[in-house]
Amino acid sequence: MTYIAKPKMRHPGIATNSLGFTHRDYEGAISTLCAGCGHDSISAALIQAFFELAIEPHRVAKLSGIGCSSKTPDYFLGQSHGFNSVHGRMPSVLTGANLANRDLIYLGVSGDGDSASIGLGQFAHCVRRGINMLYVCENNGVYGLTKGQFSATADKGSKSKTAVNSDSPIDLVGMALLLGATFVARGFSGDKKQLVPLLKAAIAHQGSAIIDVVSPCVQFNNNPQSTKSYDFVREHNDAVNRIDFIEPKAEITADYAPGTVTTITQHDGSVMRLAKLDPAYDATDRARAMAYLQERHAKGEVVTGLLYFEENPGDLHHHLNTVETPLNVLNEKELCPGSAKLAAINDAYR
Ligand SMILES: Cc1ncc(C[n+]2csc(CCOP(=O)(O)OP(=O)(O)O)c2C)c(N)n1
Numbered sequence: 001m002t003y004i005a006k007p008k009m010r011h012p013g014i015a016t017n018s019l020g021f022t023h024r025d026y027e028g029a030i031s032t033l034c035a036g037c038g039h040d041s042i043s044a045a046l047i048q049a050f051f052e053l054a055i056e057p058h059r060v061a062k063l064s065g066i067g068c069s070s071k072t073p074d075y076f077l078g079q080s081h082g083f084n085s086v087h088g089r090m091p092s093v094l095t096g097a098n099l100a101n102r103d104l105i106y107l108g109v110s111g112d113g114d115s116a117s118i119g120l121g122q123f124a125h126c127v128r129r130g131i132n133m134l135y136v137c138e139n140n141g142v143y144g145l146t147k148g149q150f151s152a153t154a155d156k157g158s159k160s161k162t163a164v165n166s167d168s169p170i171d172l173v174g175m176a177l178l179l180g181a182t183f184v185a186r187g188f189s190g191d192k193k194q195l196v197p198l199l200k201a202a203i204a205h206q207g208s209a210i211i212d213v214v215s216p217c218v219q220f221n222n223n224p225q226s227t228k229s230y231d232f233v234r235e236h237n238d239a240v241n242r243i244d245f246i247e248p249k250a251e252i253t254a255d256y257a258p259g260t261v262t263t264i265t266q267h268d269g270s271v272m273r274l275a276k277l278d279p280a281y282d283a284t285d286r287a288r289a290m291a292y293l294q295e296r297h298a299k300g301e302v303v304t305g306l307l308y309f310e311e312n313p314g315d316l317h318h319h320l321n322t323v324e325t326p327l328n329v330l331n332e333k334e335l336c337p338g339s340a341k342l343a344a345i346n347d348a349y350r
């Protein structure tokens with residue numbers, strides 16, 4: 001069975017958010033993934049983030065490719081728009097949907113095979129175009145769905161249940177930095193306390209937000225010699241900061257020692273408070289972030305936290321100067337104003 005509906009019964013005293021929605025209103029079908037799969041923890045973190053942000057589910061469009069990770073949008077936000085595309089092709093479908101209707105909140109869910117192997121070109125172009133989206137890569141270093149072959153994010157020398165990887169890894173975080181993403185973070189499915197605020201801040205970000213989430217595959221890549229196992233990440237996690245996310249209307253209370261906290265206001269008025277765990281780390285310096293990642297990777301560490309952030313990001317609509325009205329509600333005359341107008345535009349380029 002690939003689809004199990006959840007029972008509709010709920011506790012009468014269940015907590016609600018400011019819209020009156022319960023946690024259940026942000027859930028989906030019952031997961032059919034392996035018990036203990038990191039991807040299920042990411043789904044739970046997404047449910048919590050959207051519930052706490054009190055976003056109406058119909059305002060969200062969730063898109064994915066193919067893989068265990070790409071199946072997960074079925075397990076959260078059951079009342080949102082959803083599109084399960086072809087392996088590695090989610091970014092172009094998301095780009096098209098975003099161009100047609102800028103009013104939705106776009107959530108791309110992908111795997112390391114989906115994004116770094118077959119879909120690497122698609123990933124690169126959608127990041128460099130600055131699509132306003134949250135792109136989550138659920139990174140286990142293997143193709144879980146097709147029984148555990150190494151993906152392009154597997155570290156050199158890392159061992160899965162059946163093989164040793166001899167290729168150099170692709171780091172999607174490093175690529176996202178290089179390609180101009182304006183919000184770049186890495187999380188760990190086993191650290192919900194860190195992941196939920198990162199997701200919330202990325203959803204509020206009005207630009208291209210990429211979160212690579214190390215998400216162990218318990219079936220094929222959770223053995224002690226794997227660098228994507230629960231134990232390895234717990235032992236080698238270098239968290240550069242802890243983020244607090246405060247919504248525009250919420251009261252800001254200070255409970256950090258001065259000098260260790262950076263406060264950043266986002267475009268929508270929400271505030272991120274960054275408690276620096278590594279005082280030398282500056283999340284607004286792209287070049288430094290890239291160098292830091294390389295240095296720590298060479299030492300065998302997995303850097304997590306908010307790695308780079310741009311306060312006024314701009315997005316593809318901003319770059320293209322499109323109209324505020326979503327294109328999908330414009331009528332034919334507005335979309336195609338006729339040959340005289342076209343001739344005038346062409347003349348302007350002569
Ligand atoms: C065009 C195409 N090529 C290959 C496949 C076979 N296939 C399905 S899922 C998958 C890999 C999934 O890996 P990943 O994106 O890392 O997701 P995971 O299952 O690990 O979460 C592959 C190779 C496919 N479905 N379509």
Ligand code: SF4
Pocket residue numbers: 032033034036037038039068069140144145216217218219220
């Ligand atoms: S095969 Fe791996 S990635 Fe797929 S559901 Fe099982 S644990 Fe998760």
Ligand SMILES: [Mg+2]
Pocket residue numbers: 067111112113138139140141142143144151
């Ligand atoms: Mg994978």
